[in-house]
């Protein structure tokens with residue numbers, strides 16, 4: 001039976017380190033890390049994410065502000081708010097929760113964030129730094145950065161000689177994940193919906209990362225014996241066995257089947273999810289430390 005990788009525990013360690021770092025920065029430089037989280041509209045899932053980000057920031061002793069804008073907010077008004085946050089010396093990290101309403105150009109909004117405050121790592125400058133191996137100065141997107149820490153816990157920092165398959169090619173997870181694995185010397189393949197023989201390709205992976213948003217798509221016989229399996233998916237499915245109308249969260253991996261074959265697997269919930277918010281705290285602390293000099 002595979003090791004269950006406890007993302008909650010690792011995330012607690014990362015958050016505790018961010019809190020300690022924030023206390024030290026305050027004591028030594030008089031600087032309190034500040035994060036601004038911006039949400040446009042009332043998407044319930046986004047509201048839950050944003051509330052937990054703000055709560056975690058307060059737990060870390062950060063200055064945390066939340067801007068909740070109406071769904072019909074104009075792009076100009078949002079860009080103006082970001083301009084103000086870019087100029088605000090008390091704010092070191094700016095996060096605009098995605099997706100944005102259709103009438104707003106998300107790309108333009110993301111590119112308007114000061115790259116030095118882009119704790120999501122979505123700005124072209126940070127994407128480019130990661131892509132060129134400047135991982136020391138890039139802000140790395142939080143979900144892949146957190147996944148990488150979980151992989152390190154199992155496999156160490158140097159992945160030389162190991163094959164990695166990332167299923168999913170999104171800008172938020174798949175592509176940055178592949179770049180991080182490459183920077184750690186893994187031999188990396190990105191697979192997606194047009195990849196032939198996906199099960200066969202996945203079976204070659206010592207490290208398998210699933211980030212596609214399809215409930216339990218990765219089956220047990222897709223997993224190489226002993227592999228490290230990182231499940232980025234968070235999908236809500238019907239759970240009639242829990243009662244009428246009940247639902248439960250599952251990942252992109254069929255956990256029980258994968259755990260019978262793999263060396264280590266992240267559960268959902270309690271795997272990658274808690275790491276995402278923890279890495280946002282870590283990135284915000286790094287930004288504040290850089291600004292403080």
Ligand code: GUN
Pocket residue numbers: 095096097098099120142143172
């Ligand atoms: N929506 C879903 N994931 C993310 C994320 O990591 N950052 C932001 N800003 N929005 C998201």
